[in-house]
Amino acid sequence: xxxxxxxxxxxxxxxxxxxxxxxxxxxxxxxxxxxxxxxxxxxxxxxxxxxxxxxxxxxxxxxxxxxxxxxxxxxxxxxxxxxxxxx
Amino acid sequence: xxxxxxxxxxxxxxxxxxxxxxxxxxxxxxxxxxxxxxxxxxxxxxxxxxxxxxxxxxxxxxxxxxxxxxxxxxxxxxxxxxxxxxxxxxxxxxxxxxxxxxxxxxxxxxxxxxxxxxxxxxxxxxxxxxxxxxxxxxxxxxxxxxxxxxxxxxxxxxxxxxxxxxxxxxxxxxxxxxxxxxxxxxxxxxxxxxxxxxxxxxxxxxxxxxxxxxxxxxxxxxxxxxxxxxxxxxxxxxxxxxxxxxxxxxxxxxxxxxxxxxxxxxxxxxxxxxxxxxxxxxxxxxxxxxxxxxxxxxxxxxxxxxxxxxxxxxxxxxxxxxxxxxxxxxxxxxxxxxxxxxxxxxxxxxxxxxxxxxxxxxxxxxxxxxxxxxxxxxxxxxxxxxxxxxxxxxxxxxxxxxxxxxxxxxxxxxxxxxxxxxxxxxxxxxxxxxxxxxxxxxxxxxxxxxxxxxxxxxxxxxxxxxxxxxxxxxxxxxxxxxxxxxxxxxxxxxxxxxxxxxxxxxxxxxxxxxxxxxxxxxxxxxxxxxxxxxxxxxxxxxxxxxxxxxx
Numbered sequence: 001x002x003x004x005x006x007x008x009x010x011x012x013x014x015x016x017x018x019x020x021x022x023x024x025x026x027x028x029x030x031x032x033x034x035x036x037x038x039x040x041x042x043x044x045x046x047x048x049x050x051x052x053x054x055x056x057x058x059x060x061x062x063x064x065x066x067x068x069x070x071x072x073x074x075x076x077x078x079x080x081x082x083x084x085x086x087x
Numbered sequence: 088x089x090x091x092x093x094x095x096x097x098x099x100x101x102x103x104x105x106x107x108x109x110x111x112x113x114x115x116x117x118x119x120x121x122x123x124x125x126x127x128x129x130x131x132x133x134x135x136x137x138x139x140x141x142x143x144x145x146x147x148x149x150x151x152x153x154x155x156x157x158x159x160x161x162x163x164x165x166x167x168x169x170x171x172x173x174x175x176x177x178x179x180x181x182x183x184x185x186x187x188x189x190x191x192x193x194x195x196x197x198x199x200x201x202x203x204x205x206x207x208x209x210x211x212x213x214x215x216x217x218x219x220x221x222x223x224x225x226x227x228x229x230x231x232x233x234x235x236x237x238x239x240x241x242x243x244x245x246x247x248x249x250x251x252x253x254x255x256x257x258x259x260x261x262x263x264x265x266x267x268x269x270x271x272x273x274x275x276x277x278x279x280x281x282x283x284x285x286x287x288x289x290x291x292x293x294x295x296x297x298x299x300x301x302x303x304x305x306x307x308x309x310x311x312x313x314x315x316x317x318x319x320x321x322x323x324x325x326x327x328x329x330x331x332x333x334x335x336x337x338x339x340x341x342x343x344x345x346x347x348x349x350x351x352x353x354x355x356x357x358x359x360x361x362x363x364x365x366x367x368x369x370x371x372x373x374x375x376x377x378x379x380x381x382x383x384x385x386x387x388x389x390x391x392x393x394x395x396x397x398x399x400x401x402x403x404x405x406x407x408x409x410x411x412x413x414x415x416x417x418x419x420x421x422x423x424x425x426x427x428x429x430x431x432x433x434x435x436x437x438x439x440x441x442x443x444x445x446x447x448x449x450x451x452x453x454x455x456x457x458x459x460x461x462x463x464x465x466x467x468x469x470x471x472x473x474x475x476x477x478x479x480x481x482x483x484x485x486x487x488x489x490x491x492x493x494x495x496x497x498x499x500x501x502x503x504x505x506x507x508x509x510x511x512x513x514x515x516x517x518x519x520x521x522x523x524x525x526x527x528x529x530x531x532x533x534x535x536x537x538x539x540x541x542x543x544x545x546x547x548x549x550x551x552x553x554x555x556x557x558x559x560x561x562x563x564x565x566x567x568x569x570x571x572x573x574x575x576x577x578x579x580x581x582x583x584x585x586x587x588x589x590x591x592x593x594x595x596x597x598x599x600x601x602x603x604x605x606x607x608x609x610x611x612x613x614x615x616x617x618x619x620x621x622x623x624x625x626x627x628x629x630x631x632x633x634x635x636x637x638x
Contacts, residue, residue, distance in 0.1 A: 011114060012184040013138035054116040058134060075566060077505060080514075081136045085506035087434060087516045 002066060003040050004031045005047045006078060007059035015081055016056060022046050024056060028071050028082055033064065088149045088457060089234050089379045091199045098242070099196045102203055106130050107189035114186065129209065129247075131202030132188060135509050139183040142205040143195060147215040147233040147257070148176030148460040152447040155458065157198030159443035165191045170443070172428065172436045174500060174551050175254065176214045176460045177205060181507050203241060208249045210240035210321070214256045216264045217461035220380060221469045223417045226276045227284055229259030231377045232313060235368060239314045246321050250328030251336035253321070254293075261580060266462055268292050268582035269554055271338045272320060273301045274313075275580075284310045290320060290350070291342030294548035298584050299339040302347040304354060310373065315366035319358035323350070383455040383470055388420025398477050405480055407491040407533060413476065422473050424454075426466040426483060427498065430490030431527060435501035435519050436464030445486055453479050462551075463500050463539075465493065496538045496605070497523045500551050504544030504561060505568075511544035513561025513568040513594075518542055521598040526605075535605060538618045541576070554578035556618045557604060558585040559597070570597040572604065574630055575622045586627060589635050600634060607633040 005018035016024040017031030025031065034040040040061055047059035062078045064071050073079045080086060091099070106126075113123040127133075131142040143158070150158075158178060162170050165187055166180040173179055183191065195201055205212055213233050220228040236255060240246065246253075256270040267273030273289035286308045292301025308316055324338045327345075342350050399406040414423040426446065429435050438446070446466065450458045453475050454468035461467055466488075471479060483489035492498045499522065502508065504515030519542055526532055541555030545562075552558030558573035570592055573585025592600045607630050612621040622630075 008134060008138070011186045013134060015137060051120070054114065054119075057120050076563075076568065077136070077509075077511075080505055084137060085516075086514060087506050087520065 001035075002064050003034045003043070003061050004028075004064055004071075005043045005059055006031075006062045006073070006081065007047060007050070007056035010054055010057050018043055018047055018050075018059075022050075024050065029069075031071070033066070033071070034061075088151060088230075089146070089376075095199070096196075099199075099201045099203075100193075102130075102201065103189060103192045103196055106192060110185060110189055125207065127185075128207040129204060130188075130192070131205030132183070132185070133206065133509075135181065135507055136505075137507070138181065139185055139188070140179055140181050140507070141183045141188065141191065141202060142173070142177050142179045143200055143202050144205045144212045145177050145200075145460055146237050147213055147219065147230055148217055148462075149219075149230065150458050150460065151198075152450040152456045152458070154198045154200055155443050155447040155450065157195060157200060159440040159447070161191055161194060162440035162443065164194070168441075169437050169439045171434075171503060172438070172460050172464045172466070174462050174464065174502075174549060175212050176217075176462055177212055178460070179503075181503070206252075208251050208253075209247055210243065210249070210253045210255065213237050213240075214254075214265055214270075214462060216258050216260055217459040217467045218264060218414060218423055218469065219259055219459075220382065221416050221418070221421075221423055222260050222262075223415045224262050225260045225417070226278055227259055228377075228380055229257045229274075229276060230380045231373065232274070232276075232286075232310070233257050234376050234379065235314060235372070236317065239317070239366075246325060249321075249325055250330045251333065253324070253338065255317075263578070263580040263582070264461070266551070266554065266578035266582070268301045268580075269294055269298070269551075269578060270301065272317065277307065279307065286310065286313060288316065288320075291339040291347070292582075293337055293339045294551060294553045295337070296334060296546045297339065298548070298553040299343065300582050300584065302342060304347060304351050311368045311370075312362055314368060315361040315364065316354075316358055318361055318366055319354045322357050323353045327353075382418075385418050385421060385470070386472065388418075388473075390419070392473055395473055395476060404491070405477065408480055408489055409476070411491045411495055411533070412489070412493045416470070418470075420473055422471050422476060424468040424471045424476070424479060424483075425461075425493045426458075426468065426488045427490040427492055428465050428488065429492060429498050429519075429523070430487065431523055433487065433490075434516055435499055438466075442486055442488070446488070449479065449482060463498060465498070492532060494537050494539070495532045496526055496535050496540060497532055498539070499523075500539070500541040500555065502543050502550035504542075504550075508544060508549075510547055511561065512546075512563040513544050513570065515542045515544040515550060515559075515561055518559060518561070518570065518594075518597055522601055525598050525602060535609065536615065536617050538605075539576075539578075540601070551578065552576070553584045554582065555585060556622070557601065559601075560591075562591055564591065568594040570594065570600070572600060572634075574604070574627065575619065577619055588627065588631055592634075603633050604630055 289301030459467040501519040505511035543550030543552040554576040576585030
């Protein structure tokens with residue numbers, strides 16, 4: 001199972017992803033992917049810290065798929081959140 | 088329309104500065120998200136999938152051209168160049184940044200607009216008939232009472248933390264264009280034998296997870312007791328409405344739990360303490376408020392519609408538009424014009440900033456600088472000279488706002504759905520687009536007659552699917568989008584809730600399902616019988632069989 005953290009930046013509301021260095025990035029390709037539950041929990045802790053520090057809101061651990069170096073959330077809601085409206 | 092006095096301006100400006108400080112404290116961390124959320128909701132600010140969404144109040148749907156230009160500025164400067172008109176006659180912007188909201192609110196305040204109580208557990212924007220003041224069938228203009236109610240509930244200290252949101256709608260016509268029966272309080276205007284205005288009050292209407300048609304709590308309420316009686320209802324709700332479960336917190340749950348007779352008894356007891364107090368409305372107050380809603384100076388009609396009649400005969404497209412989009416005005420020589428925000432290549436209910444500016448200019452030129460939003464997400468020019476109709480139609484056509492479909496199949500109510508809304512389970516806009524494309528031949532639509540399709544992306548029913556003649560509810564099943572249909576809903580004075588046809592259809596079959604329903608209706612209707620009457624006559628069986636077969 002592959003997961004990543006998706007959140008909204010507090011100031012702008014823009015969708016952001018948690019990267020390896022603990023930074024928040026706009027590009028899903030630069031996000032850190034957790035491959036097991038320990039890695040996922042580490043990401044969650046970082047995300048909670050960022051919420052506490054008023055950087056982001058609504059951080060969620062989201063299951064993703066990776067195909068041909070492309071990453072996308074499995075759930076349609078998260079996919080729309082990442083890619084924008086379909087209309 | 089109502090104009091701010093110095094007190095209103097001060098109130099709104101102070102609220103802007105209060106929120107500016109709250110945002111500053113949120114960004115600095117002085118307020119955490121749990122503390123800030125109720126404050127931002129009370130200013131109409133949601134966090135949605137992609138960004139913050141801001142909902143701006145448009146009291147009973149009335150806008151000036153200047154206000155519409157203000158909204159265009161908001162769309163340009165603070166959003167991605169468009170806004171969305173809602174089923175509560177408000178406008179929403181989908182791409183807002185928190186840090187810019189205080190400046191945005193200051194921009195709105197310059198045009199006498201605000202977002203106070205457009206969200207949160209408080210009394211929301213009051214809604215009404217989009218033809219108020221002009222309709223032939225109106226008893227009296229409901230806007231006067233809407234404005235009195237609006238001033239009563241705005242920043243009401245007792246009702247700022249209700250168990251849940253609260254919505255009030257008023258109709259001044261026996262033909263209910265405001266869906267009052269599915270509001271927490273619905274108000275129907277009547278006149279008694281002495282020619283006095285009074286109101287029938289309904290309570291406990293609503294949609295969402297548990298839809299209800301409102302029940303009459305009082306058949307006749309004299310106009311001067313309107314506010315005191317509403318206060319009594321809100322007090323009982325505030326006391327006894329549930330706060331332990333947000334899905335059971337609306338007044339409709341309380342009314343059904345107690346029963347309407349017991350609820351009425353409680354309200355009447357409370358009302359005894361209020362009816363002769365400061366909430367009793369004086370004639371002076373009614374007259375003072377009424378002064379804001381005096382009709383414009385109409386020109387005398389010369390009784391010559393020859394040019395209009397001739398053009399209708401010559402141009403079938405214009406004639407279709409007259410039939411569906413133009414309503415009778417009570418003043419000879421004038422007409423009410425509906426601007427359709429539905430049609431090919433349009434997201435239902437959306438307008439770009441450029442279109443807003445153009446519509447504002449048209450309002451100035453053709454309708455005394457005012458316009459309305461209706462709860463079906465279209466706009467209305469209420470006072471257009473009949474002699475101007477052909478010119479206006481051509482200009483609206485150029486803007487793509489003259490689709491001749493008001494009240495017809497492609498005039499769908501459609502919530503933003505999963506493309507924007509974090510509450511949604513499924514998309515709604517693509518379904519509306521597919522339906523529009525499938526039925527794009529407007530002659531076909533006019534042959535189908537009056538038919539409302541209402542689409543919601545989740546059970547919260549912002550798309551009013553329960554009261555569509557055909558309701559469409561998007562759901563998620565096994566991670567995929569499915570669409571359930573309901574039939575037989577109506578939001579008019581004969582309000583009814585739709586009944587489910589059966590299992591939902593997958594996304595790629597939803598529009599086929601709509602076509603099946605429509606074809607079934609066409610095959611069994613009596614001559615010119617509208618869909619709702621056919622359904623009420625024959626019931627579900629033929630539609631169920633057509634959709635799912637006999638098994």
